[in-house]
Amino acid sequence: MRYLFLAIAVLLAFFLQGRISVLGISPDLTALVVFYTGLRYGETKGLLLGIITGAIEDSLSLSFIGPHMLSKAIIGFSSYFFVSGGLLRWTPVLGIFSVAFLTFTDNLVVFLTKAMFDRMPALFSTALFVSFMQSLLNAPAGIFIRPKHVD
Amino acid sequence: MFLFLAVAVFSFVLMTYQSRKGHTLSVDFTGGLLNSMHAATQSVTDAIKRPFRMIALRDAENTALKKRVQELLLEREKYREAMLEDKRLRELLALRERHKDYVATARVIARGIDNWTHTFFLDKGSADGIGKDMTAITPKGLAGKITSVTGSYSRLLLLNDINFSASVRLQGSRTEGVLSGTGTSRCILKYVSFEEPVKAGEIVITSGLDMLFPPGIPVGYVSKVGGRADESNFQYLEVQPFQDSAEMEEVIIVK
Structure with missing residues (x-):
């Protein structure tokens, strides 16, 4: 049941991501699903979902497989390891910062890997702006995505 | 006691007299005075109440008008959107006719x-x-x-x-x-x-x-x-x- 829920969540995230945009920038909803999974079900499951979601995202983005897979895996792993009590104890403010930081990291990892292994997908200043804006769009979700022990 | 008895006797005498001869003492002047006072009080109350009533009335009217304006704006936006879509589609149609391929x-x-x-x-x-x-x-x-x-x-x-x-x-x-x-x-x-x-x-x-x-x-x-x-x-x-x-x-x- 849990896996079905996560599959539907990922599907919905992909669907909505293509429909919503603010200033031409969409919120990274798949990153939020992976963050949620990592935070609720542990780093292994977060990592696995990150890899699967990232691979789908890579195949959908006309790119080589790898950049999103790596970036989402980082989110899935670190959301539990750093935020859910492993290193830091979760609070709503930490939730906001961690979602913003991990979204920014996700973008940066994709940008850098594409720049290294393919070609630079945009100017660095544009990349920073896009990453920052997407982090801002994702950040409020950090209040609502909380670990199990907080519930 | 004496005073009470005197008042009672006076009242009975007065009532007996009036029952035979009719009302001798009119109280109409007090009624007029009271009515004038009521009217004055009413006009003062009205003067105080009127602005508040007007405000309440205007508020209700304002709310209704605002709602109507919103409805009309929405309707106008719908028409504008339809007009813009029509313009776009006409342009696309013209473009389609220009391109044989x-x-x-x-x-x-x-x-x-x-x-x-x-x-x-x-x-x-x-x-x-x-x-x-x-x-x-x-x-x-x-x-x-x-x-x-x-x-x-x-x-x-x-x-x-x-x-x-x-x-x-x-x-x-x-x-x-x-x-x-x-x-x-x-x-x-x-x-x-x-x-x-x-x-x-x-x-x-x-x-x-x-x-x-x-x-x-x-x-x-x-x-x-x-x-x-x-x-x-x-x-x-x-x-x-x-x-x-x-x-x-x-x-x-x-x-």
Whole structure:
């Protein structure tokens, strides 16, 4: 049941991501699903979902497989390891910062890997702006995505 | 006690007298006085209440009018949207009639999920005759090219994507070059010799030499002439596409 829920969540995230945009920038909803999974079900499951979601995202983005897979895996792993009590104890403010930081990291990892292994997908200043804006769009979700022990 | 008895006797005498002779003492003057006082009090109360009542009345009226204005604004927006759609569709129809190699008119249904690739998903696919590498245009100019197609959907690669390239020429001087996306809202025009005089504002059109895009489709205008590019023999030219991808809703696919 849990896996079905996560599959539907990922599907919905992909669907909505293509429909919503603010200033031409969409919120990274798949990153939020992976963050949620990592935070609720542990780093292994977060990592696995990150890899699967990232691979789908890579195949959908006309790119080589790898950049999103790596970036989402980082989110899935670190959301539990750093935020859910492993290193830091979760609070709503930490939730906001961690979602913003991990979204920014996700973008940066994709940008850098594409720049290294393919070609630079945009100017660095544009990349920073896009990453920052997407982090801002994702950040409020950090209040609502909380670990199990907080519930 | 004596006083009470006196009052009682006086009352009985007075009542007996009046029952036989009629009312001797009128109290009408007090009634008039009281009525005047009531009227005065009423007018003072009214004077105080009136502004408040008016305010309440105006508030209710204001609320109703505001609601009505909102309804009318919504209705106007609906009409405006329908009018704009009608205008767009007329332009597309005119464009379709101009192009003999017309394939289909498609609507943009979603944008690509990745921040680093600039793509749109269209609601028409191979079932409507759309194929890979076909050209997408709008009444403003070139929109991009089709990169992948399924039965009912297709993916449009926009001009500003880094993977986009097209053979173009400057409309005035007929100088050829290659237009490439940069990942930003602008494109760059490559391989234009440093000796060719290029002015900002010159129109860029497709040349058709790449065998992908039909010739003569407006692409954009030269927005920046930046001198020699990277110590090479070519100029650094920025091109602002005519079609802003943020405003794109429908496209025409041509062969």
